[in-house]
Amino acid sequence: MKRITLTLAAAVFAFPAFADDDGAAARFGLAGILSATNSEDLPPIMLSAGQPLADAPLVLKSGTYYEIEIEADGSQELALVGAGFFRAIWIDEIVVEGLEIRPLGIDSFEFDEAGVMEVGFVAIKPGSYTLSVPQSRGDLQTLQITIE
Known part of the structure; x- marks a missing residue:
């Protein structure tokens, strides 16, 4: 005792x-860091052949819960890679057509056709990261993300 x-x-x-x-x-x-007062919706990421992923870089705050939609217009099979970023966050869930997925980790996403997924996550590790469409040329199809 x-x-x-x-x-x-x-x-x-x-x-x-x-x-x-x-x-x-x-x-x-x-609910701690998962409470409603500690969450923020981010502007969507658009996957479209030859188009920018987003209007501006993202600046995130460590310890904040974020939700972001990733949408593909179906113009081409497109993936989004960013292993460094995906290892710097804790993914709560990924929602695709009402199906909730709670992964242990992610390396990349790929859309074979038009669709939308929503990702809920907590930013954890401060640093600078890049999400990009593989084999794209230049900075057009990259998204810079900073976690402060």
Whole structure:
């Protein structure tokens, strides 16, 4: 019994943010970083032959939950790769036509025809990353993403 009490006391003192009313629980709500006050919708990414992926680079904040739609117009089979970025985020779910997928990791996406997917994720690791259409030339079909 003493061992359990000492372990619990050590845990409380080792993590004072959990006991602090002005800490994470107060900022985010009961769901922590997945609460509605800590989420943001991003502008969509459009996969279309020879067209830019987005209007501007994305700047994300580490610890924030984001949702983004990735849409393909079916003009060509197109993929979106970015292993570095996908390893710097925690993917909550990917939704395709109402099917919710909760992966352990992603390396790339490919659209064989027109369609839309929604990706919900938490930005984790600060840095600069690139999403791109493989074998595209120049910067036209790349998207720069910074996690601060």
